[in-house]
Amino acid sequence: MESRQSEEPRAARFARYIEARRFDPPRPLLIKAVALADQKEHALxxxxxxxxxxxxxxSAGFAQVTALDAAPRAREVASELADDRVTFVLxxxxxxxxxxxxxxxxxxxxxxxFIAPSEFVPTFARLLHSVKPGGMFTGQLFGPNDSWNVENSGMSFHTRAETEAFFRDFEIVHFEEEDHPGTTKLGEPKHWHIFHIITQRAAS
Ligand SMILES: C[S@@+](CC[C@H](N)C(=O)[O-])C[C@H]1O[C@@H](n2cnc3c(N)ncnc32)[C@H](O)[C@@H]1O
Incomplete structure (x- = not known):
């Protein structure tokens, strides 16, 4: 049966996910976005x-990185990293x-x-506005066919058109859609509907 994320509290799932991801290499999408960054003073x-x-x-040359996460386990990982170029925000x-x-x-x-649906639009607008003019955004949104898209999931899902509309002040550099059955990092069956995105904010 496909995972609906209902069997375990979300905080415990994130702690397990963080352990499972500890030593994974960077994803190709991030590598591609970093290669397109003109300046490397500060990343979020x-x-x-x-x-x-x-x-x-x-390792790619950013002078400062702010790492933001709501999970206490992420804060522990950051303190183990003990790098003064990293500011962790819980x-x-x-x-x-x-x-x-x-x-x-x-x-x-x-x-x-995982942003609450009722707060998604203003939160994501503020996140996108934190990108410098000419800077890069990269990440994923989930589409409506995702098997975690169930009533009261507390999660946010967007159509392709909605996703593209968020980036009206950006040039879309890479936009890839996945919509197929698969498994999660924790080994559960899941239907994935993902938009993989790299965009560049218009220079002012
Ligand atoms: C699926 S994990 C991805 C972690 C990491 N980016 C990666 O790719 O391995 C989602 C992460 O987002 C964090 N998270 C979930 N909801 C959040 C929220 N509303 N605000 C900030 N962080 C959140 C979780 O604690 C978790 O570490």
Whole structure:
């Protein structure tokens, strides 16, 4: 049976996910986005989890990375990393005070769908506005065919048209849709409906 994420509290699932991801390499989408970044002063890793992307951003030359995650386990991973180029913020996206026009790159890998639906639009607008003019955004949104899209999931799902509309101030560099059965990192069967996105904010 496909996973509906209902069997286990979400915080416990995220802790298990973070353990499972600890030593995974960076994803190709992130590598592609980083290669397109003109400047590397400051990146945001939103929903940083096991900080895989944070570590890659540092190795790729970013001077500072802010890693944001609501999970206490992510904060523990950040303190084990003990790198003074990394600032960890324990916060939900919804409560984070995104600095405007600030980051050269905002990465949000498989984390945005966990923003509460009632707060998604203003939260995501503030996140996108934190990208500097000319800077990059990369991450994923989930589509309506995703098997986690059930009543009261607390998660956010968007059609392809809705997803594209969020990026009206951006040039779409990479847009890829996956819509097929698969498995989760925790080994459960799941139907994935994912939009993989790289965009560049228009220079002002
Ligand atoms: C599926 S994991 C992805 C983690 C990491 N980006 C990766 O790709 O391995 C989702 C992460 O988002 C975090 N998260 C979930 N909801 C969040 C929210 N509303 N605000 C901030 N972080 C959130 C979780 O704690 C978890 O670490």
């Amino acid at each position: 890793d939103g929903g940083a989890g096991a900080l895989n992307a944070t570590k890659y951003l540092l 916060s939900r996206f919804e409560a984070f005070d995104f600095p405007a026009n600030h980051y050269d790159l905002v990465n949000a890998e498989f984390s945005l769908p």
